Amino acid sequence: MPKLCKFTSPRDGKPVYVNPEQVVVVYTHKGEPADTIIGFGKDFMLGVRESLEETVRILEQATASKSQN
Template sequence: MPKLCQFTSPADGKPVYVNPDRVSVVYTFKGEPPDTIIAFGKDFMLGVAESLEETVARLEAATAAPPSIG
């Protein structure tokens, strides 16, 4: 089972969960205020309330290899 990352919906403040293995790109849409967008392929995009840096850090932490035992 993949580890899911929790983010916040900017529309209603409710949690949204993302499978980091499915993320294609993360970027900032320069609006007022700027939005952080997580894209899954070319057809599905999700806006989140977290900053670009925080979003990338959470996704990287979730996909980091677990420490080897030995």
């Protein structure tokens, strides 16, 4: 089973878990406040509280640790 990455829901502050192997895109939606969005294809997007840079770092670390095993 792949290692899941833990993020925070912007709505209620609860944890959400993401499989980094399924992530297609990460971007920032410029709103008030700006939201970081993780995309799993064209039909499913997930907003997280973490910044774009922090989200990418977490996903890259999970992917790198899997490739080292």
